[in-house]
Structures are given as C-alpha cells and as structure tokens.
Amino acid sequence: MASSPASRMAATSASGLAFAASRAAASSRKRAARDSAAAAASASDLITVRKTIGRRPRELSCGDTRRLLRAGSSPRRTTPSSKPAGGGAPQTCSSHSANATPTPPVAPPYLRVACTQIPLLQPSPGASPSDAESRPMDTMLRPLMRSWSARAERKLQNVQRPEGPPQVHARGLDPDRILLYGSGPATGWGASHHRLALPGMLARAVAHTTHRGVDIDIRADEDIDAESSVLHLEGRDLAGYDAIVVSIGVRDAVRLTDPALWHASMIELIETLEARTTPSTQIVIASIPSIRSIRAYNSWWGDVAAHRAEAFERITREVAIQSQRTAYLALPTDASSPADEVAPERFRAWASLIAGQVLPSLAPYGRRSASSSLARDHRNQPQPELPRQRALLELGIVGTEPADGLQQIVRAARVAFGTQSAALTLVDHNRQWHHVRDGGEREVIERSRSFCSVTITGAAEMVVPDARVDRRFFRNPDVMGGAICSYAGYPIESPNGYRIGALCVFDTRPRAFSLRERSILRDLAMLAQEEIWSGAPDAVSAG
Structure with missing residues (x-):
C-alpha cells in the first residue's frame, strides 16, 4: 500500500x-x-632510507632529507666526453639531439625510494591502514608538495x-x-x-x-x-x-x-x-x-x-x-x-x-x-517565506527595468502559445510584480489575486484550463471580471533554490495545454531563469 x-x-x-x-x-x-598525525610525526625525526648504491641502509635526519629533496629539484646532469677515447669527432648526447623526443621528468633515485619507504612507525588506534606508511615522509614532503602545487594551481588559473x-x-x-x-x-x-x-x-x-x-x-x-x-x-x-x-x-x-x-x-x-x-x-x-x-x-x-x-x-x-x-x-x-x-x-x-x-x-x-x-x-512542499523573500531581495530586480533578453523570452512565450498575454512575475511580500509583460501593461497587484503565488507553492508547472470551474480561482476578481480564464505557469528559482516568481501565459478564453506545450513552457522558464541569474551579483549567482 x-x-x-x-x-x-x-x-x-x-x-x-x-x-x-x-x-x-x-x-x-x-x-x-x-593529533595522531602530529604525535606520529614528532615521535622520531629519523627515517631509514636505503641507498641506491650498495643497497646499504643509512639514517638521515629530516633536515638532511630536505636538503636532498632540494638538490633533487635540479638533478646533476652527466656531461658526455667532448672527445672519444679513440679520437675522431666529438660525440653528442642523444638526449640533446635536435630530433630527440623529450622524456617525462623522473624523480631522483633517492626520492623514489623515499616515496615508497615504509617508516618504522605503527598505526595509531583507529587510524586507517595507510597512515603508518605515509606520516613520517609526509612531514618532509608536505611543505615541498604544497609549494609545488601552489605554482601548478597558478598555471591552472589560465x-x-x-x-x-x-x-x-x-x-x-x-x-x-x-x-x-x-x-x-x-x-x-x-x-x-x-x-x-x-x-x-x-x-x-x-x-x-x-x-x-x-x-x-x-x-x-x-x-x-x-x-x-x-x-x-x-x-x-x-x-x-x-x-x-x-x-x-x-x-x-x-x-x-x-x-x-x-x-x-x-x-x-x-x-x-x-x-x-x-x-x-x-x-x-x-x-x-x-x-x-x-x-x-x-x-x-x-x-x-x-x-x-x-x-x-x-x-x-x-x-x-x-x-x-x-x-x-x-x-x-x-x-x-x-x-x-x-x-x-x-x-x-x-x-x-x-x-x-x-x-x-x-x-x-x-x-x-x-x-x-x-x-x-519535498520539492513540491511550500517553502519558508522569510528566506524566500530574502532570496528575491538579494537579486535586486524588484521594481527595476527588465533586461532585453527577458522581454524577448516573454514575447516568444506569448507567440508560441497564441495567448492574449504572457508575463514574468515576481512575488513579493504581499504583492505580485509584472517584471515583464507582453500583451498588456505592467502592473502590481495584490498577492491574494495572484495565480503565480499559487504556482510557486510547488516545483512543477501549474495549468488551469478554465478558472471559472476551478475551486481555487473561481472567486478571483480577475476571473469574475473576465480578465483571466485560462492560465499556465512555471516557477522561477533563485540561485539558492527558492521560488521567487513564474513565467506564465494567460488568456480570456478557456483552453487546454498539451504535454508538448507544457514542456515548451518549462524550457522558456529555464531560459528566463538563466537570464536572471546572469545579471545577479556574483555572490548571489554562485548559489
């Protein structure tokens, strides 16, 4: 059930x-x-690094290893002999020839060993299994890695x-x-x-x-x-x-x-x-x-x-x-x-x-x-009024002149549906503003008369084929006066998800709205929403 x-x-x-x-x-x-990481890092400042020559263990302090790492940032190059032993023309290193393919940078041998070295520390209780394998070396590598990553991130900014x-x-x-x-x-x-x-x-x-x-x-x-x-x-x-x-x-x-x-x-x-x-x-x-x-x-x-x-x-x-x-x-x-x-x-x-x-x-x-x-x-539940009002005010568009892009979208809605009027509305505390209207004059009406005030109580489109027989609206002054008989609206949201108004089409005659027309209304509403967000302050448009 x-x-x-x-x-x-x-x-x-x-x-x-x-x-x-x-x-x-x-x-x-x-x-x-x-705390566990700090304790493990300070437990010992000595680590065991196996030398690449002779495979003999050698103990290095953290300071010694840092100096090795600094030296590893510009490893010494081996210069080939300028003259072969048996005489003849000088030899050229193949890695510096004009047709040579550059090889990717490779870590110095001692750093490669250090990165895979298993430190002589046991994991602390509750730590993940990989903790003991990384902490001592992290103490030395982390400042260097963060300096390198900061330089790399500056490149990514472009x-x-x-x-x-x-x-x-x-x-x-x-x-x-x-x-x-x-x-x-x-x-x-x-x-x-x-x-x-x-x-x-x-x-x-x-x-x-x-x-x-x-x-x-x-x-x-x-x-x-x-x-x-x-x-x-x-x-x-x-x-x-x-x-x-x-x-x-x-x-x-x-x-x-x-x-x-x-x-x-x-x-x-x-x-x-x-x-x-x-x-x-x-x-x-x-x-x-x-x-x-x-x-x-x-x-x-x-x-x-x-x-x-x-x-x-x-x-x-x-x-x-x-x-x-x-x-x-x-x-x-x-x-x-x-x-x-x-x-x-x-x-x-x-x-x-x-x-x-x-x-x-x-x-x-x-x-x-x-x-x-x-x-x-949950999305179709009415939203808290106070944060919804705050979201509308943060956009700074109430009472302002609409952008040209919004006017074109509203005009396209009226033409596509063949209705007498179309509008982009903003629902304030106790009023509804016609931010854009095509097929009539922009006006401010009481929220109690607003169809769009009902539309924004849910996240989906609201369709009223004949308001004269709809229990929600048959006593509405605009319906009783013949100004509105049919209506379809889709809610417009602020960047942080609050429904602040709607894109709507309405007519003085009853009419049905097909599924295809409802989908078109949603597409136009999303275009209008994107236009509003584009003109919002950066802190608001980021959501």
Whole structure:
C-alpha cells in the first residue's frame, strides 16, 4: 500500500534526528586524526632510507632529507666526453639531439625510494591502514608538495572555466534533480559552458533513459577539499535532490593531505549527506582523475600525488561499502598525453558511467514508487517565506527595468502559445510584480489575486484550463471580471533554490495545454531563469 506524503516526509525528518550526534562524532574523529598525525610525526625525526648504491641502509635526519629533496629539484646532469677515447669527432648526447623526443621528468633515485619507504612507525588506534606508511615522509614532503602545487594551481588559473549560471537542464517534464558537488571534473576544465562539460553530458545521459527532464545544480570550486567539504554545503537544502554526485580529491592529493584526515572527512561527508537527504536519494562518490593527465601536475611531484590519490581511493571505497545509499564509482583513467583541459569525450564517458550509477534510483517515466518520490514530495512542499523573500531581495530586480533578453523570452512565450498575454512575475511580500509583460501593461497587484503565488507553492508547472470551474480561482476578481480564464505557469528559482516568481501565459478564453506545450513552457522558464541569474551579483549567482 502506498504511503501518504506525510508519512514519507516523516521518514525524511526521522533520518535527521541523528545528524547532530553524527557531526559531533565526525568532528571528534577529525581532531583525533590531526593529533595522531602530529604525535606520529614528532615521535622520531629519523627515517631509514636505503641507498641506491650498495643497497646499504643509512639514517638521515629530516633536515638532511630536505636538503636532498632540494638538490633533487635540479638533478646533476652527466656531461658526455667532448672527445672519444679513440679520437675522431666529438660525440653528442642523444638526449640533446635536435630530433630527440623529450622524456617525462623522473624523480631522483633517492626520492623514489623515499616515496615508497615504509617508516618504522605503527598505526595509531583507529587510524586507517595507510597512515603508518605515509606520516613520517609526509612531514618532509608536505611543505615541498604544497609549494609545488601552489605554482601548478597558478598555471591552472589560465585554463578556461565554464561561464554562465551553475545549473543545466535537459528537456522534458517531471524533471529529476541532481547535485554535482566538489572540485576537479565538476569545475569543467576547458569547457566554455556547463552544457558542454560534465553537468550537461550527465543531464542528457539521464534524460535519454528516463524520458523526463533533468535539472542539475552545480556547486563546484577548486577550493573544496575533503576537510572543508561539509562546510561548503551549509545553507543548501539537500532533501530535494534525487541524486548527489561528489568529485573531490585532486587538491588533497597534490597537497599531500594526511590519509587519516581524509578518512575522517569522508565519514563526516557521507554521514552529513545521508542525514540531510531523503532515503530515496542516491549518493555517488566519483574517483579522483589521473593526476599526471593534468599538464600542470605532470612532473615527478605528480607521481607522489598520484600515490597519495591511490591511498585515498582505497579509503573511500572502504567507507562507501559500509553505506547502503552511497556508492563509490571508479572513473576511467586517460592514457592520452597530459592536457590543460578535459576533452569532451572524457566528459561524455564519465557522464555515461555516473548516469548508470544513479539511474536505478530514478524510476522510468510514469512508474514512480512511493519510496522513489520522497525527494520530489519535498520539492513540491511550500517553502519558508522569510528566506524566500530574502532570496528575491538579494537579486535586486524588484521594481527595476527588465533586461532585453527577458522581454524577448516573454514575447516568444506569448507567440508560441497564441495567448492574449504572457508575463514574468515576481512575488513579493504581499504583492505580485509584472517584471515583464507582453500583451498588456505592467502592473502590481495584490498577492491574494495572484495565480503565480499559487504556482510557486510547488516545483512543477501549474495549468488551469478554465478558472471559472476551478475551486481555487473561481472567486478571483480577475476571473469574475473576465480578465483571466485560462492560465499556465512555471516557477522561477533563485540561485539558492527558492521560488521567487513564474513565467506564465494567460488568456480570456478557456483552453487546454498539451504535454508538448507544457514542456515548451518549462524550457522558456529555464531560459528566463538563466537570464536572471546572469545579471545577479556574483555572490548571489554562485548559489
């Protein structure tokens, strides 16, 4: 027997009762990880490094090893003899010949040994198995790695990033909603728009199978690492997402984050996501892309980062196995030459794999079960009025002149539907503003008379074929006066997800709206929403 929306939402609220306790436990684990790492690093300042000549062990202090590493940044070159022993023309080193193919940088032998050396320390209680293998060497390598990664990140600042609002859509009704969160592939290296990067590829891959629309929200920033991953989710309502895809780890790998801290942070992140989402939400943790495939990181320091990324992957896989709703997804590595941007083929391959992981939780069109509609039920709940009002005011568009792009979209809506009027409305405290109107004068009316005020109580389109026989509107002054008889509207959201108004078409005659027309109305509403976000302040448009 299908449960009622109230009982399904009760299941959602029940999952949040343990949220505060899980956050406190996760914070304790992270503090313990930091303390354990510091204690292990100070336990001994001597490490055993096997010399490459003679294979005899030698003990070096941390200071000695740092000097070796500094020397390793510019290894001594062996100059060939300018004259052969038997006379004749001078010989030229083949690696310096004009036709020679440059070889990738290789770490000095002593550094390669150091990176794989197993220190003589035992793991602390509760630490992950890889902790004891990394901490002493981390103490020496981490400052050098962070200096190198800072230089590499400055090079990456010149790589193109997607422009435009952090949201993409795939055509269709009854849309599923997915959050793409993190850094790395989520930021869309080298793509001019999110539609051409991973979000757009993922939206189309999911819509192709479900035959529904898809909305993908993007919360991506290169500064998001494991330790700050929960902090960057503050203030965002996660219960309305059907799936959440997380991609982090590149920044942690190149900065040599301690595996114990990564372990504690991943537990905290997964517990937070599961506590703040519905039981029907699928959570996917994507693997870290190949470090050396990124040109800025293509050096022997990149080998050290890649080794650390492998340790992170093992930890993430083990943590994800313990969760019923979180899955670890290994993305294919790229064997091509390093590049500053991600090729569209790689985005497409990643999107196909991610779509295959989230699709089981998304029922085919028209076949939703009670458990798979919990996130949808949450999205269709009325939103708190105070933050909704604040979101509208932050956009700074109430009472202003509309942009030309919005006027063109509203005009296209009226022409496409053949109605008497079309409008883009903004719903304020107790008023409705016609921000744009085609087929009539812009006006401000009482919110109690507003059709759009009812539209924004849900996340889907609202269609009224004949308001004269609709119990919600038959006593509306505009209906009784003959100004409105038929209406169709789709809600417009702010960057942080609050419904602030609607794109609507209305007429003085009754009329039906086909599924195709409703899909067109949604497409036009998403264009208007993107136009509003593009003109918003940067802090607001980032969501």
